Amino acid sequence: MMATLEHTNFTVRDPKASAAWMQKVFDWKTRWEGPAIAGGYTVHVGSAHTYLALYAPDDPKPLSESSYDIVGGxxxxxxxxxxxxxxxxxxxxxxxxxxxxxxxxxxxxxxxxxxxxxxxxxxxxx
Structure with missing residues (x-):
């Protein structure tokens, strides 16, 4: 069986707000949400098989540089x-x-x- 991407996890300011627009635009569903690492909060939004994990730490910091210039961005x-x-x-x-x-x-x-x-x-x- 070929491997399939199951999810990706990235930091957002407000996971619930991000999940809400993704539900409207892409017709995705919230699969799970709750407390996460380091006092943060996560919402998993997507399909039954793939999703985005939207994580917000307790004190999120804004991105200051283009991700295209950062290894791992x-x-x-x-x-x-x-x-x-x-x-x-x-x-x-x-x-x-x-x-x-x-x-x-x-x-x-x-x-x-x-x-x-x-x-x-x-x-x-x-």
């Missing part, structure tokens, strides 16, 4: 959708600004940054 999260146009409308309604649209082999894509500065790439394959 989170550059973007790629999300595969069935209807990129409908998803883009949901992204706009959530208050985010899509950018860097492209048609490429084998599909279409755009990017946006959430209120934590995390970049998401939305992809639809033909």
């Amino acid at each position: 989170l550059n973007h999260v790629g999300v595969l959708v069935e209807d990129i146009d409908a998803t883009e409308e949901k992204v706009r309604k959530a208050g985010f600004k899509p950018h860097n649209h492209a048609d490429y082999e084998p599909g279409r894509r755009f990017y946006f940054r959430d209120d934590n500065g995390i970049e998401f790439e939305v992809v639809q394959y033909d």
Whole structure:
């Protein structure tokens, strides 16, 4: 059996708020939430098989540099959708600004940054 990515974990200011917009935009569900390491709080949001673990420490610090310049930095999260146009409308309604649209082999894509500065790439394959 080929390995499958099960989850990724990253730090956000407010895990519940981030999970809420992801539920609206991507139709994801909260799988679990509760207290986490070092007095923090985590929300797991996604599907039955894959999810994002959204963690907030007790005292979160803002990112001060581009992740593309830092070894181990989170550059973007790629999300595969069935209807990129409908998803883009949901992204706009959530208050985010899509950018860097492209048609490429084998599909279409755009990017946006959430209120934590995390970049998401939305992809639809033909």
